[in-house]
Amino acid sequence: MSTPERPTVVKALLIGPSSSGKTSLLKRYVDDVFEPDDTTTTIGVDFREKKLTINKKLYRLLLHDTAGQERFRTLTSSYYRGAHGILLVYDISNRDSFLSMPRWFEEAERFAPEGVIKILVGNKTDRAAQRAVKASEGEELAKKHGAIYFTETSAKTRDHAKEPFQKLVDAVISTPGALDPNRAVARRDVVDVSGQGQAQGGGCAC
């Protein structure tokens, strides 16, 4: 039999203003939980991972969160390296949150690889009474900035919460060139500095 298939890595990022519920969405998608009192900024992990099988092919979806660096708009350009897809998340109950989105699109445009798949998400539909952004406005913004999909979600009530992630993965694996290995996390010309994948003996050859 052949060696076990190595999953294809898909790297996705969440960006957007603080308190838009990026981490809640992520947790809902990966763990199917919602922590109502957890208002702190994202901490602890560099990325969350989800294994997926689509059309009998294995994928490792790596989801990177902002680690609070969105708060003062100090995300590093290296955060965007090798990303295949980006979820841009705002809070539908907060007008300013929505108004800041063009700047997040610009930042993604500037630092992410060319051809990155973008999806716009209006989160917190559970706060219907406080709604400050119409769905049609989100729709329009998504079109204007080349996001391939727009949806409104609630991480709290699960409303459409998994949809943006599924759409993102579908788009990445079905768009020609979107998984271009040159932009992927692993490159063949990269030196393994952990010294693990090394066959040759080291040391001075003289």
Add this chain to the structure above:
Amino acid sequence: MNIEALDQTVWDAVIAGTGLRESLLAAALARAGKKVLHLDRNPYYGGEYAALSLDELEAWAKNARSDHLTSVQYKTYEAPAGSELKKSRSYTLSLSPGLLYTASPILSLLVRSNLHESLEFLKVGGWFVHDVVAPLSDPLKRVPNSREDIFNDKTLDPRTKRVVVRALKSMVGLEGSSGTNATSDRISLQEYLERPTFRLPSPIIAAFTSLTLRHDPPNEISFEDAERGVKKHFDSLGRFGAGFSAVIGRYGSGSELVQVLCRAAAVSGNAIYVLGDGVVDIQESGPVSTSSPGLSTGSTESNLRLRLQSGDVIQAQHVVGTHPNLPIGSHANQSSSNSTTHWMSLYVVSSPLRNMFQTDEPPPAAGAVVYIPAGSVKVNDRSNVNPIYVVAHSSDTGECPDGQSILHVSMKDSGSDESELLDTAVDSLLQKLASEESAAGQILLSVKFQTSTDLELPAEPLGGNVHLLPDHVPIIEIPDSLVEQAVEIYERIVGSRDAFLEKIVTETPEAPEEGSG
């Protein structure tokens, strides 16, 4: 952590500047559970390791003036359509090449801390000697990396081959034995290699010198220093694959390293990042009153009151930074007789320079080092008093568009204005490579400056809780000593140097509220 406002926390450490040492420290402190506010005056990360777009670099050149940075010149050149400079954002340009030997403690620290996976390191393949006065048809001379290389070298006669191997063994040592004998003390590298037992000719001495990465001619490099450099080269060789001793990080080497460290600090949940802000005033504020709720200091130590450029006034236990980033007294130490001035220049050239990046084993290298001996570059009647190093980065680094390359040129200043020698050195190198490659390259951009710092010079300890880092401008290598500088301050703050950067304290438990009210 409560981060509603910067002034509602007593920060364990405020770090001004996001250079490599500051970022190592921020990540290590944050991982150890300390609350860190990390600032940079610039709107970008990296300080002396920053990597910039063309527009950012031009702005940097306009504003960069300090005690240790002078004569900054930014110049672009006309080029035929198709080979000209591309749009600003297709460049990620560092001011230094960010070379790391594979034996560097920085790399092993990154691996131990599990941060290496966020970085991509590429090979620095060849070391070359470029003698400008040699006939143009002569190829660049590759410095042999092993005994096999030396014996396969067709330009050496059998006697020379044996002597070179012997000289190398005497410096590098074999099977742990130190090759150096006491009589080599206080002589120069050149004197050592010209001794009757070796009697090596100057082209070979140049090859040895190139491995030291030192900016003095071989008769001014002490044998001890040279031996250390050559040893380091051979210690590093073969560590992560055959045929190379050094690596560079993709996208600006040090800059990417800094960003990964800062993200690690943020990911720990204990560090907050603010760019475009700095510390403008530091006052001792005495012990913090415990009356305000939510403030837990954990100690009765007196705190510092810091005023930021943004107007915020915050409290901190410790503050860390270089002199230019902290508002403290005069800077008597700088420009002392100990400091050395270097000319540095960054070039974007319109050639992929493929010959320089070829390696015996795949994958191809993305970096190369060229050593140009003293006296071999001439402008009018003047020639270079000191050797010149050219470190090349290919477009595989992601730092420039395909078809172009980046050259980092450095030379120790000899006192007279020799900056035009750098352009001449680059032109002659491009000429030489053009004779082997179809396309001739030309300079598209140059950013030249003079820098005078001495990394070895320890900063005056200020005592108390203000920790001053010595000024530092990287030239070729990312120096090993940066780790130690960060660890020393870490020890002063945490009280131990154990597991620096490796320890991850995820959540600091809330102090139980006792006796309040």
